[in-house]
Amino acid sequence: MSLSYTLLVTGSVYGSQSARNAYGFACALLEKGHKLNSVFFYQEGVHNGSDLVVPANDEFDLTQAWQKLALEHGINLETCVAAALRRGVLSKQEAEQHNRDHHNLAHGFEQVGLGSLAEALLTQDRVVQF
Template sequence: MLTYTLVVNGSVYGSQSARNAYLFACALLEKGHQLVSVFFYQDGVNNASNLILPANDEFDLTKAWQALSFQHGIRLESCVAASLRRGVVDDNESKTHGLTSRNVADGFELSGLGGLAEAMLVQDRVVQF
């Protein structure tokens, strides 16, 4: 059994990279590997927004990440700098910047690049999408 961290650079919709990362994560878990964390970076931070509202007949990727995290104890980390640039804000950043609301989806947390650097040192594999 190997430990993995995934890095997702692609937006929640508009490209296949985030969906491919999710499918890869499911396959890893099916094969008995451990997915420790998923780090959302660049446009990938949009996966962490609770304002994503797909049509009823479309796959809800944000909810799928949340369910996977809940079922398997996977950390969902969104790069704080990339998140703020794209309007994805948690309670702490909302207070810091005097905003009236937050929109980070439950189960996701804003994290610095240090979290990714640590994962690269600790996990057996880091796979980027």
């Protein structure tokens, strides 16, 4: 039986293992035939959506991996807009709205409110937090 999932990622792109574990879990559930509808990045997890993260040449590029996975499987990559703004991760729209000269939300990520997470809690078979 195939289940629908949303992942809630609260760990930063680097500095903790939770985001990398979430990515591994995402790959495993897709391989098993389940549907991953969205990944919601919250708290420090919003750093996964920064276009300014540049890992060393010999390190795994987690932001790029999320982007590729989303593109291949039609997954929504959502950063909590309030958490992202507090941590300096801005979409083009948010940068303009707040009179900032630059934006750094990585391609394929979008900024949404907590309502998106609430909807996932009501509509998905499983919501798993990392």
